[in-house]
Every structure is written in structure tokens, then in C-alpha cells.
Amino acid sequence: xxxxxxxxxxxxxxxxxxxxxxxxxxxxxxxxxxxxxxxxxxxxxxxxxxxxxxxxxxxxxxxxxxxxxxxxxxxxxxxxxxxxxxxxxxxxxxxxxxxxxxxxxxxxxxxxxxxxxxxxxxxxxxxxxxxxxxxxxxxxxxxxxxxxxxxxxxxxxxxxxxxxxxxxxxxxxxxxxxxxxxxxxxxxxxxxxxxxxxxxxxxxxxxxxxxxxxxxxxxxxxxxxxxxxxxxxxxxxxxxxxxxxxxxxxxxxxxxxxxxxxxxxxxxxxxxxxxxxxxxxxxxxxxxxxxxxxxxxxxxxxxxxxxxxxxxxxxxxxxxxxxxxxxxxxxxxxxxxxxxxxxxxxxxxxxxxxxxxxxxxxxxxxxxxxxxxxxxxxxxxxxxxxxxxxxxxxxxxxxxxxxxxxxxxxxxxxxxxxxxxxxxxxxxxxxxxxxxxxxxxxxxxxxxxxxxxxxxxxxxxxxxxxxxxxxxxxxxxxxxxxxxxxxxxxxxxxxxxxxxxxxxxxxxxxxxxxxxxxxxxxxxxxxxxxxxxxxxxxxxxxxxxxxxxxxxxxxxxxxxxxxxxxxxxxxxxxxxxxxxxxxxxxxxxxxxxxxxxxxxxxxxxxxxxxxxxxxxxxxxxxxxxxxxxxxxxxxxxxxxxxxxxxxxxxxxxxxxxxxxxxxxxxxxxxxxxxxxxxxxxxxxxxxxxxxxxxxxxxxxxxxxxxxxxxxxxxxxxxxxxxxxxxxxxxxxxxxxxxxxxxxxxxxxxxxxxxxxxxxxxxxxxxxxxxxxxxxxxxxxxxxxxxxxxxxxxxxxxxxxxxxxxx
Amino acid sequence: xxxxxxxxxxxxxxxxxxxxxxxxxxxxxxxxxxxxxxxxxxxxxxxxxxxxxxxxxxxxxxxxxxxxxxxxxxxxxxxxxxxxxxxxxxxxxxxxxxxxxxxxxxxxxxxxxxxxxxxxxxxxxxxxxxxxxxxxxxxxxxxxxxxxxxxxxxxxxxxxxxxxxxxx
Numbered sequence: 001x002x003x004x005x006x007x008x009x010x011x012x013x014x015x016x017x018x019x020x021x022x023x024x025x026x027x028x029x030x031x032x033x034x035x036x037x038x039x040x041x042x043x044x045x046x047x048x049x050x051x052x053x054x055x056x057x058x059x060x061x062x063x064x065x066x067x068x069x070x071x072x073x074x075x076x077x078x079x080x081x082x083x084x085x086x087x088x089x090x091x092x093x094x095x096x097x098x099x100x101x102x103x104x105x106x107x108x109x110x111x112x113x114x115x116x117x118x119x120x121x122x123x124x125x126x127x128x129x130x131x132x133x134x135x136x137x138x139x140x141x142x143x144x145x146x147x148x149x150x151x152x153x154x155x156x157x158x159x160x161x162x163x164x165x166x167x168x169x170x171x172x173x174x175x176x177x178x179x180x181x182x183x184x185x186x187x188x189x190x191x192x193x194x195x196x197x198x199x200x201x202x203x204x205x206x207x208x209x210x211x212x213x214x215x216x217x218x219x220x221x222x223x224x225x226x227x228x229x230x231x232x233x234x235x236x237x238x239x240x241x242x243x244x245x246x247x248x249x250x251x252x253x254x255x256x257x258x259x260x261x262x263x264x265x266x267x268x269x270x271x272x273x274x275x276x277x278x279x280x281x282x283x284x285x286x287x288x289x290x291x292x293x294x295x296x297x298x299x300x301x302x303x304x305x306x307x308x309x310x311x312x313x314x315x316x317x318x319x320x321x322x323x324x325x326x327x328x329x330x331x332x333x334x335x336x337x338x339x340x341x342x343x344x345x346x347x348x349x350x351x352x353x354x355x356x357x358x359x360x361x362x363x364x365x366x367x368x369x370x371x372x373x374x375x376x377x378x379x380x381x382x383x384x385x386x387x388x389x390x391x392x393x394x395x396x397x398x399x400x401x402x403x404x405x406x407x408x409x410x411x412x413x414x415x416x417x418x419x420x421x422x423x424x425x426x427x428x429x430x431x432x433x434x435x436x437x438x439x440x441x442x443x444x445x446x447x448x449x450x451x452x453x454x455x456x457x458x459x460x461x462x463x464x465x466x467x468x469x470x471x472x473x474x475x476x477x478x479x480x481x482x483x484x485x486x487x488x489x490x491x492x493x494x495x496x497x498x499x500x501x502x503x504x505x506x507x508x509x510x511x512x513x514x515x516x517x518x519x520x521x522x523x524x525x526x527x528x529x530x531x532x533x534x535x536x537x538x539x540x541x542x543x544x545x546x547x548x549x550x551x552x553x554x555x556x557x558x559x560x561x562x563x564x565x566x567x568x569x570x571x572x573x574x575x576x577x578x579x580x581x582x583x584x585x586x587x588x589x590x591x592x593x594x595x596x597x598x599x600x601x602x603x604x605x606x607x608x609x610x611x612x613x614x615x616x617x618x619x620x621x622x623x624x625x626x627x628x629x630x631x632x633x634x635x636x637x638x639x640x641x642x643x644x645x646x647x648x649x650x651x652x653x654x655x656x657x658x659x660x661x662x663x664x665x666x667x668x669x670x671x672x673x674x675x676x677x678x679x680x681x682x683x684x685x686x687x688x689x690x691x692x693x694x695x696x697x698x699x700x701x702x703x704x705x706x707x708x709x710x711x712x713x714x715x716x717x718x719x720x721x722x723x724x725x726x727x728x729x730x731x732x733x734x735x736x737x738x739x740x741x742x743x744x745x746x747x748x749x750x751x752x753x754x755x756x757x758x759x760x761x762x763x764x765x766x767x768x769x770x771x772x773x774x775x776x777x778x779x780x781x782x783x784x785x786x787x788x789x790x791x792x793x794x795x796x797x798x799x800x801x802x803x804x805x806x
Numbered sequence: 807x808x809x810x811x812x813x814x815x816x817x818x819x820x821x822x823x824x825x826x827x828x829x830x831x832x833x834x835x836x837x838x839x840x841x842x843x844x845x846x847x848x849x850x851x852x853x854x855x856x857x858x859x860x861x862x863x864x865x866x867x868x869x870x871x872x873x874x875x876x877x878x879x880x881x882x883x884x885x886x887x888x889x890x891x892x893x894x895x896x897x898x899x900x901x902x903x904x905x906x907x908x909x910x911x912x913x914x915x916x917x918x919x920x921x922x923x924x925x926x927x928x929x930x931x932x933x934x935x936x937x938x939x940x941x942x943x944x945x946x947x948x949x950x951x952x953x954x955x956x957x958x959x960x961x962x963x964x965x966x967x968x969x970x971x972x973x974x
Contacts, residue, residue, distance in 0.1 A: 430869045672853060718855030760854075763902045764864065764873040764964060767854055775866045781852040 012053045013106050014415065016062075019046040020099055021484060027091050028487035032083050040077040043091070047073055050098065061110060062101045068120045069094045072127040081129050090126055092488070094119045158227055418514065421474050428471045429661075429756035431464050433775050440778050472661070475515070479557045479566070480508035482521045486528055486555060493532045500539055500549050501532055506556040512564045516655055519635055520566065523628040527568040527651050528553060530625070535572030535649050545646060547571065560654075563679060569650040575601055575643040599740065601641035605629040633788065636662060636677060636757075636771065638736070654679065662784065664755050666776070667733070667746040669714050674746075675755055675774055675784040682734040682741065684749060689728050702732060702743040709734065709743045712787075712794045717769060735787040742791045757784065769793050822918040827948055828895065828908040831883040834946055835908075836915070837953040841897050845911055848892040861964075865905060872896065873964065874905040899957045904964065915948075917941050922950050935959070 023046040026039050051066035053059075069091065075081045097111075097119050104111035177188060439457050447454055483505050494501035512520075536542075536551030543549055556567040580600050584591050589606050591599070605625045632639050637655035656662060656679065664675035691703045692711075700711040711727075714720065725747060733744045755774035760767055760783075771786040825836035851863030851874050860879035864871050874894060878886045886892070886909070894905045922939035936956035941948045957964055 426869075433869065720853070720855070758869075758871050760864070760871060763871060763904060764854075767856070769855060773852075773864060773871045775869065775871075779866050780850065781864045781866045781871055783852065783854070 009057060009105075012057050013102060016050050016053055016098075016102055019050050020095055020102070022046050023050075024092065024095050024488060025484050027088055027095070028491060030083065030088060032085055032088060035076070035083045037077065037079075040073065040083070044070065044073040044077050059101070059105055061116070062098055062105070065094055065098055065101065065116060065120060068123045068127070069098075072123050075127060075129075081127075084126075087126050090119065090122045094123060416474075418475075421471075424471050425475065428464070428468045432468055433756065433779075435460055435464050436776075437779050472513075473511075475513050476511040477514050477517055478508060479510045479512055479517065479520075479564075480505075481517050482524060483508050483555055483557070485521070486524070489525060489528055490532065490553060493529050494536075497533060498538070499532060499536050499551060501536055501551045501553055504552060504554040506554060507558045510557040510559060510564060512557075512655065516564075516635055519631060520653075520655070523631045523653070524555070524566065524568065526625070526628050528555070531568055531570040531572065531649065531651075535570035535574075537573050541573075545573075564655045566653040566655070567650055568653075569648060571648040574645045574647055574649050575604070575641070576645070580604065597643070598641070601643055602739075604641070605639065636679065638679065662755050662757050662774070663752070664774075664784065665733075665752050666750040666782065667731075668748040668750055669746050670720055672720065673750065673776065673780070673782045674714070675782050676733060676735070676744070676746075676787070677771075677784065678752065680735045680737070680787045682736055684731055684733045687728060687730070687732050692727060700727075704734065704743070707741070709741050710791065710794065712742055712744045712790050714745065714785075714790070717790055717793045737788045737791045739788070739791055742787065742794075744785075744787065744790070755782075755784070822916045822921075824914055824916050825948070825950065826895070826914055827912045827943075828893070829910050829912060830878050830881060830908055833881075833883070834912065834943075834948050835877075836917070836941065836948045836950045837895075837897075839914055841899055841953050843896040843898045843903065846894050846896060847890070848888050848894050848907060862907065867896065867903070867905075870903060872903050872905045874907060875964075876907045878907070878909070897953060897957065899954050902957075902964070904957055915943060917943075917948075917950070925949075 023043050026043045026046070030036070030039050030043070047066050047070045051063050051070055054062035054066060072081070072087065073091075076083050076087070081087075093115075097113075097116050100113070101111040101116070435457070439461065442450070442453055442457055445453065486505070487503055490501050490503040531553050532551075536553070537545070537547075539549040542551065552571050554567065554569040556565075556569070558565050577597065577600055580603050581591065581595075584600075584603050584606075587606070589603060591603070605628070629639050632653055632655070635655055637653055640652040640654070641649065642652070643649040656677075662675070663678040665678055665681060667674050667676055685704070687702060693701050693703060693708070695701060700713075701708040702711050703709075711732075713727075727745055730745050730747055731749055733746060733749070735742055735744050757772045758774055760770065760773050767783070769786055769789045770783045771789075772784045773781050774784060776782050824839040826839045826842050827834055827836045829835075846867075849865050851865050853863040854861060854873070857863075860876050862874040862876050864873050866872075876886065878884060886907075888907075891910060892907060893909075893911050894907055895911065897904045897906055922941045924939050925934050925937045928934055936952050936959060938950040938952045941950055
């Protein structure tokens with residue numbers, strides 16, 4: 001059976017990406033002093049899944065790194081080693097290397113860097129760390145999941161068919177035997193009785209399966225070689241409760257007792273059928289992953305039933321005696337084969353093991369069951385199994401009592417390209433417009449005579465709105481996609497600045513448009529790094545100020561009306577008013593006479609503005625905040641700053657929910673209709689004549705309370721000719737702009753409506769004062785106003801002094 | 807007859823191209839038909855602020871925002887009164903959709919390269935950059951316009967300068 005693996009590459013890439021991200025976030029959550037076993041296990045599983053996939057798809061470089069990574073993780077999770085900060089660092093670096101390798105493979109190449117070697121060595125050194133504590137019974141058992149430590153017993157049984165393998169000649173065989181004999185004492189048994197030949201290699205020290213296969217590799221295809229660990233000495237069998245279990249299991253042939261795999265397979269109903277193996281093969285990649293996962297004492301495996309099934313497939317593959325599937329397995333990866341064998345040794349009765357996570361969570365009283373019962377478990381398969389593997393109970397119980405993790409959405413989601421979704425959104429937008437046009441035409445009809453049409457139209461409206469919402473929600477993703485990168489950013493940045501920073505994430509489930517999420521990442525990254533660099537003070541300084549040494553950065557996301565609000569808050573020193581003012585003077589940035597705090601805070605968004613005394617590699621060059629603001633504004637969003645000296649700074653980003661739709665107010669000006677983004681509108685008023693003032697006969701201002709706001713006359717800005725009506729008869733909309741509030745004069749407010757944003761630049765060019773266009777219900781085009789630009793434009797047109805234009 | 811058809815067909819694939827001719831006032835212009843997407847009537851436009859007067863505004867063409875240019879204003883052929891015969895040629899030029907208001911569409915003609923004579927230099931009076939040449943058709947003069955060059959030229963202001971530089 002040959003499958004073109006390349007068609008599954010993309011799945012592997014995507015999955016690995018997810019696994020890497022998960023691993024990273026788990027690593028960052030890990031408390032080194034009090035490691036949570038569940039987390040360690042989850043990290044291990046992620047690493048293992050990557051390894052399994054990489055091995056299956058032939059990305060050996062990745063498999064190698066994950067292998068080393070996993071070995072260390074395994075020792076950690078078995079509590080043979082104590083987690084240390086260096087380990088977490090090494091893991092994170094390994095994660096980076098893996099990501100680089102993944103990217104390289106995605107691009108069709110291979111990542112070559114000495115970093116790979118360095119990371120592997122570092123991990124290996126850490127793995128070799130301290131010896132396992134003798135008191136831990138489970139730890140004394142050999143590491144079952146890994147090729148290197150996986151050697152069970154003190155020897156191997158080597159089975160092969162010399163003819164099939166092409167090594168039937170006596171000379172070759174002898175040479176081979178000599179080669180193998182170098183590893184230990186070799187006994188050539190059963191050569192006379194016919195094929196397959198059976199050799200037994202007894203070694204003093206543990207020899208990994210690869211070593212033997214390497215020898216064979218010289219002369220023949222190793223696919224034809226089967227390796228099994230020889231039964232260990234009687235004492236060691238007795239010492240391992242797993243064996244006991246199987247010995248006593250009813251119906252287990254005595255001679256296969258030492259090898260639980262055999263016992264299992266002969267007993268397990270439904271597992272023996274060769275046809276099952278076939279389907280299991282198709283699931284192979286998944287099976288590797290899941291199978292390993294639960295044997296690895298996985299707490300909270302997402303879907304117990306699914307895994308049991310997969311486990312069956314897996315079991316078949318690795319251990320069915322004499323079956324072809326073993327060869328198939330060997331074909332994939334020799335190391336995996338060895339692992340497969342090892343895997344079964346300490347965890348007999350796989351159905352029990354499969355259920356283990358649940359047992360761990362749900363039933364704190366589970367103890368190793370008496371052998372006969374466990375045997376029965378093997379008999380009855382998945383349904384009965386809630387027995388944890390012997391020896392697995394005690395130390396793993398730590399994870400009990402915690403809620404199981406949410407079931408993974410493996411089967412309930414599909415991957416669709418963004419273009420398809422965008423196309424859908426565009427089409428739905430057109431549908432909504434078409435409906436509006438229809439409704440407008442129908443409005444001239446007599447409602448009584450054409451009742452059906454009106455009913456149909458209202459149905460259509462409801463359906464198309466629902467459809468629009470549903471389609472929009474496809475693009476919605478939880479903001480955790482962006483937030484999740486920040487633990488790492490904070491950790492790294494804080495470490496390089498020798499500051500202590502804790503990150504708090506709030507509202508990670510808040511959903512927003514995928515396009516926004518992607519574009520939000522950079523600005524947020526900037527803000528967070530800025531907060532750590534400039535906001536949070538050095539530990540000494542914080543102590544002196546009577547604050548905790550560890551600074552705190554809060555990333556908070558929430559919905560507010562039709563907007564999404566993302567906050568980056570720190571409890572650092574806050575912005576320094578005087579310093580900002582001084583800097584502004586130095587830079588020649590114009591500041592009003594008696595500026596409000598808000599106005600001053602906005603200064604940091606001016607290009608080239610940095611208050612850092614020294615330029616660090618993190619920030620301080622002054623490029624950045626202006627870019628942040630521009631990025632946010634391009635998304636129709638706004639940035640606000642609040643700051644209090646000694647208490648911290650809070651930067652608030654307000655964004656529309658999606659890029660494609662805008663909540664707007666349609667306003668009329670003469671014959672033209674414009675859309676004003678609702679986010680910009682504060683209030684609208686009918687001005688009294690005494691509110692209108694002029695400054696030196698030119699600049700017109702509107703007095704609102706004790707504030708004087710600049711008046712924006714669209715007719716002047718857009719050169720639409722003289723106003724049709726006096727300002728006193730017009731409506732004035734107070735809008736928020738980047739430079740404070742302003743008053744926009746319009747003839748009439750028409751309606752509040754959602755509009756589909758269309759770009760003018762597709763076929764035309766950027767128009768000043770306009771952020772885009774939309775299509776109204778009657779099919780006409782209306783321009784969407786950009787109040788910030790309008791204010792700038794009105795400075796240019798109204799005020800004669802060029803200095804204010806800048 | 808068949809011979810003639812054959813010849814025409816052969817000519818068509820060789821060096822002749824088909825041109826859509828339209829009238830602007832007294833003058834007749836020809837543009838490469840491959841740039842023409844469709845021809846439609848004139849609809850009300852939405853004015854664009856601070857645009858040159860020959861840019862009438864934008865229209866909604868099945869969900870696409872399309873700028874509309876009045877060629878008479880562009881070529882200084884005087885004010886035009888729009889009536890039901892006013893025609894908009896929707897062009898597709900370098901991936902952009904642009905509408906062009908003309909007085910009327912006359913014909914589609916095939917012109918061989920040698921039929922198109924180079925236009926004389928008018929010096930600074932007239933920018934002839936976008937004029938491919940002049941062709942004679944039944945005693946009429948057709949001004950063959952390189953519409954791509956015209957529409958992407960700076961003076962049209964249809965494209966942002968930055969984009970212009972990128973595309974050049």
C-alpha cells in the first residue's frame with residue numbers, strides 16, 4: 001500500500017504549528033517550582049505528536065530534535081528530574097528551532113543551522129542531569145516511550161528471513177553474526193528448523209534496537225528484521241507489576257506472559273482481525289500521536305473513546321506477533337518500532353490505559369486493580385476499562401480533581417482558505433445591497449395590493465441579515481490567537497531588560513475578525529514591549545516606590561457595543577508630563593499653550609518621539625508609536641492613553657468588529673450623502689448662534705460647555721460650493737479625532753446604518769478626507785468620511801497660517 | 807470572397823488590432839478594444855472631493871466602485887450636456903476599472919500598423935505622449951489613443967503617485 005504522503009503535508013504543517021504553539025504556551029505557564037504533572041504531560045504529548053508526524057512524513061531533522069526534547073520531557077514528567085528554568089529555556093529554544101525547521105519544510109527546503117545541534121546538545125546534557133530517585137518505583141522502570149532508554153530486559157530476539165532479506169549466504173550470515181556479536185553474546189537458535197531464523201542476543205548492558213538494526217543495515221534491508229526484547233530475568237518480571245498482571249490474566253498463554261503485547265493481543269476481541277489493521281494503517285499518524293499520548297499517562301486526553309479506537313489500531317501495529325503490520329511499522333521508522341515495543345511493556349492492558357485519564361480525573365480512589373480484573377478489562381476492551389495501569393496511580397493522582405480539558409474540536413472544524421470566506425462575505429454584502437434596492441423599489445407599491453411582495457421582502461431581509469451575521473462569524477476568531485504569543489514576548493523582553501514582569505490576560509475569548517487579529521499583532525507587540533521597557537521600572541526602583549518587584553502587564557479584550565476594546569495596561573511609572581513637554585519642544589512638535597494630559601499623552605504617537613533616555617534594542621528609537629497609531633487607524637480604530645504618575649499607563653485600542661462592515665451614520669450635505677463612522681461621533685447638536693465664534697475673523701469655533709471646538713465645514717473642505725443653509729440651521733456633529741474633538745457641520749442626519757466598506761483605491765486613488773466608499777440602498781455610492789483627515793484638511797483650507805498645517 | 811475572408815483573418819492575427827471608435831465633439835478617437843469591458847448609459851455619479859473637474863465622480867457598477875472621467879472635459883472640448891445618448895465606456899486598464907464618458911460610440915474597426923501614421927509634434931501646446939498615431943478611415947481621421955498610458959498618466963490623477971512609481 002503506497003500513499004503519497006505529500007498530500008498530507010499541509011495537515012502536518014498546520015497541526016505541528018498548533019502543537020508548537022500549545023507547547024510554548026504550556027511551557028510558559030509551567031511553574032518550575034511546583035510543576036503541574038498535567039501540564040508536563042500535555043507538553044510531552046505535544047512534542048510527541050510532532051515527533052510522530054515528523055517521523056511519518058519523513059522530516060527526520062524535526063523528528064530528531066523532538067526526540068531529544070521528548071526524552072527530557074519524559075524524565076520530567078516521570079519526576080525523575082526536577083524541572084529547572086534552564087530546561088524551560090532549552091525547551092523554548094527547541095521550540096523555536098522546530099518552528100524554523102517547520103517553516104523551512106513548508107517552503108520546501110530544510111533548515112540548516114548550528115542552532116539545531118546546540119539545542120540538542122543542551123537538551124541531552126539536561127537529560128543526563130541527575131539520576132532517578134531510587135524510591136520512586138515507577139521511575140525505576142525503564143523509560144518506555146523512547147528508543148534510547150527503552151531497552152527492556154537484557155537482550156533481543158532477532159527474527160528474520162534470510163532469503164527474503166537477501167542474506168542467505170553463509171558468509172554474509174556469519175559476518176552479520178559477528179557484527180551483532182560485538183554487542184553481546186549471540187546465540188544462533190533455530191537456524192536449522194527453517195525460516196525465519198531466530199537469533200538471541202544477550203547483552204550485559206542495554207543496547208538500543210537501533211544498534212542492532214544498524215548492523216543489519218549494512219547488508220540488507222532492515223524491513224525484514226524483527227526485533228523483540230528478550231524476556232528479562234525472573235526477578236525483574238516480578239518487580240514490574242505489569243507483568244504480574246498479565247501472568248494472571250485468564251487465557252494468557254504462559255510463554256507470552258513477559259511480553260504484555262502478546263497477551264493483550266490474544267485476548268483482545270476485535271483486535272485480532274487483520275482487516276482492522278488495514279484501516280488502522282490509514283489512521284497511522286493520528287494513532288501514533290494519540291496512542292502515545294495516553295500511554296504517557298495522559299491526563300485529560302480530549303476524547304477517550306476516540307483514543308481507545310486509535311489505540312487499538314496502534315496496538316495492532318506494534319505488537320501483533322508475526323503479522324505483516326510489524327514490517328509496515330518498521331518501514332516507517334525503526335526508532336518508532338522500538339518505541340512501539342517499549343511502549344507496551346509497562347502498560348499492559350491497553351484499554352485500561354486508554355481510559356486512564358478519565359480514571360485519574362473522575363475517580364480519585366482508583367488503585368491498581370487486582371490482576372484478574374485487569375485481565376478482564378483486556379477482555380472486554382474499551383467499555384470496561386477504567387483501571388489505571390499498575391503503578392501509574394500514585395504520583396499521577398496529583399492531577400486529579402481538576403476539570404478535564406475541553407474536548408478538542410478535531411472533527412468539528414474544517415480548514416478553509418481565507419479567500420473563500422472573503423468571497424462569501426463580499427457576496428453576502430452584495431445580497432444585502434440588492435435587497436435594499438429591491439425594498440426601495442417596492443416602497444412605491446401599494447402595501448395592500450402587494451402584500452405578498454412585502455412579506456417576501458421582509459423575509460428576505462431577515463434571512464439575508466442572518467446570513468450576513470453567520471458569514472461574518474466565520475471570520476471571527478478569539479483574540480487569544482494574538483494574546484497567546486505574549487507570554488513569550490513578555491518573558492523574553494523582561495529577561496533581556498532584567499525586569500520582573502507578570503502578564504495577565506483577560507478576555508482571551510473575545511472574538512474579532514481574523515483580518516483584524518492579524519493586523520493587531522504587530523501594534524500590540526509594540527505596545528507590550530514598550531510597556532516593559534518604558535513602563536515597568538527596574539525591580540530596585542519598584543521596591544523603592546513601595547511596589548512589588550514584579551511588574552504587571554495586563555492585556556484585556558472586551559466587547560463594548562459594536563466595538564472591540566483591547567487594553568495594554570502596566571503598573572509602572574506612568575508617563576512623565578514634563579519630560580514629554582520638554583521633548584516636544586526639543587523636537588519642535590507644536591503643543592497648545594496649556595495642554596491637557598490627554599493631549600500630552602497623544603504626543604508619544606508623534607513620529608520620531610521617544611522619551612527613553614537611552615535607545616535599547618527593545619524600543620526607544622521613536623519609530624513605533626506613530627506606526628502603532630497608523631496601523632490602528634487603518635483598521636478604523638482609535639488609540640487612547642491614560643496614565644497616572646507612579647501608577648502606570650493604560651493604552652486602549654478601540655476597533656470595529658470587522659474590517660468589512662462599518663457602523664455609520666448617513667448625513668446629508670446638499671445633494672451628497674456621506675457616511676460618518678459611528679465610532680467617531682460623540683453627539684450631535686443644533687447650534688445656537690451665540691455658540692458660534694470666530695478667531696481673528698477667520699477660524700471658526702464652536703463653544704460647547706467651556707470648550708472651543710474647531711468647526712469643519714465640509715463644503716469648504718470638499719469644495720462643494722457655498723453652503724446651502726446657514727450654520728445656525730444646520731446640525732453639528734461633535735466628533736472625536738486624533739487631535740481632540742471637532743465640530744462637523746452637516747445639513748441633516750439621515751439614518752444610522754451598517755455599511756459595507758469598499759475601497760476607493762481599487763479603481764481610483766486615495767481621496768483625502770475619505771476613508772472609503774459604500775453603496776447605499778438606492779445603489780448610489782456614498783463616501784465614508786475620515787474625521788481625522790477632515791480636521792487636517794480644514795486647517796489647511798480655513799486657517800491661513802501654514803504653521804498649523806504640518 | 808473566401809480568399810478575402812482568409813486574408814482578413816490572417817491580417818487580424820498578424821499586425822492589425824481592433825479598435826473601438828467613439829466621438830468627442832467633432833473628433834473621432836479609437837482605443838484598443840481589448841481594454842473595453844462594457845458600454846453602458848450614464849448614471850448619476852457621486853462627486854469626489856477635490857478631484858479635477860474631468861473626474862465626474864464614482865458610480866456603483868454591480869458592487870464595484872468605478873470612477874467616471876469625462877473625456878470632453880479632459881481634452882478641453884467644451885462643456886457637455888448629458889442626455890440619454892451619453893455613453894460610458896467601461897475600461898479595464900492595468901487591472902483597474904474606469905468609466906469614460908464619451909459623446910457616442912461609432913464602430914469597431916481593424917487597423918493594421920501601417921495604417922496608423924505617427925502624429926505630428928505639437929510642441930508644448932499638446933501632450934501627444936498618449937497618442938499612438940492618426941489613422942484614416944473612409945476619409946475620416948481617427949485619433950488612436952494609447953488608453954493605458956493615458957489613464958495611468960500623472961495628469962489624470964487616477965492613480966496615486968506611489969502606485970504609479972511601483973507600476974512603472
